[in-house]
Amino acid sequence: MSRSVLVTGGNRGIGLAAARRLAARGDRVAVTYRAGEPPEGLFGVRCDVTDAEQVGAAVSEVEREQGPVEIMVHSAGMTRDRLLFSMPEEDFRAPLETNLIGAYRLTRLVLRGMLRRRWGRLVFVSSVVALRGEAGQANYAASKAALIGFARSVAREVGTKGITANVVTPGPVDTDMLAVLSEERRTELARTPVGRLGRPEEVAAAIAFLTGEDAGFVTGVVLPVDGGAGMGA
Numbered sequence: 001m002s003r004s005v006l007v008t009g010g011n012r013g014i015g016l017a018a019a020r021r022l023a024a025r026g027d028r029v030a031v032t033y034r035a036g037e038p039p040e041g042l043f044g045v046r047c048d049v050t051d052a053e054q055v056g057a058a059v060s061e062v063e064r065e066q067g068p069v070e071i072m073v074h075s076a077g078m079t080r081d082r083l084l085f086s087m088p089e090e091d092f093r094a095p096l097e098t099n100l101i102g103a104y105r106l107t108r109l110v111l112r113g114m115l116r117r118r119w120g121r122l123v124f125v126s127s128v129v130a131l132r133g134e135a136g137q138a139n140y141a142a143s144k145a146a147l148i149g150f151a152r153s154v155a156r157e158v159g160t161k162g163i164t165a166n167v168v169t170p171g172p173v174d175t176d177m178l179a180v181l182s183e184e185r186r187t188e189l190a191r192t193p194v195g196r197l198g199r200p201e202e203v204a205a206a207i208a209f210l211t212g213e214d215a216g217f218v219t220g221v222v223l224p225v226d227g228g229a230g231m232g233a
């Protein structure tokens with residue numbers, strides 16, 4: 001069955017890999033983008049998830065184009081790394097706005113259609129850092145940990161309505177987010193039990209499972225895709 005999908009942050013990195021994977025299985029996939037052009041072959045809606053008005057307009061546009069959103073993947077995310085002692089409040093808030101409150105804005109809107117149809121799949125892209133913490137990422141880790149509590153609460157609220165809410169916690173994945181780091185830091189991150197960084201497509205595979213027709217009894221799950229980096233956390 002072809003489902004109507006919205007992937008935030010679907011223009012790059014993990015979001016794009018997920019969007020392409022779901023499109024390849026026959027879903028109708030829209031992605032958000034903030035600047036430039038959307039990726040070829042995918043329906044793009046301009047949307048900054050920190051802006052409630054833009055989120056509302058984007059969801060309406062997607063619904064007009066391909067019908068009510070049945071699968072929502074929130075991959076839009078950002079870091080603003082700083083050690084806590086030198087982190088101004090503005091820098092603490094920024095990742096919360098995108099990673100967590102962005103998810104809240106999107107979820108409320110797409111849930112309406114899912115509740116009407118009594119079918120839906122929500123997937124939130126968190127991080128291994130949510131559970132392990134990371135020096136310089138108190139803001140990011142807090143936003144990603146909160147996303148787990150958020151998803152599990154939603155899972156409990158709408159579970160009987162055919163809607164699931166799950167979380168993936170990627171470890172270090174080779175995308176633009178890591179490209180800004182020093183070579184030394186990347187090498188350090190690549191020392192996962194699997195011995196390398198992850199690929200966006202590997203996270204996309206987990207998202208494909210969680211959003212699939214067969215995953216109706218899988219909800220509130222926190223699924224690591226991290227090469228073992230989070231083992232024990």
Ligand code: NDP
Pocket residue numbers: 008009010011012013014015032033034035047048049050074075076077078098099125126127128169170171172173174175176177178
């Ligand atoms: P990228 O930096 O490649 O992509 C980030 C994506 O988020 C882009 O599509 C970007 O859009 C979008 N985005 C950021 N801020 C906003 C916003 N305010 N509104 C709309 N879109 C926004 O990173 P990844 O693909 O690696 O990251 C995807 C998700 O995976 C993030 O949530 C990240 O935290 C998480 N993650 C990544 C890991 C990694 O190692 N790469 C590890 C664990 C989790 P634009 O092009 O407009 O900037």
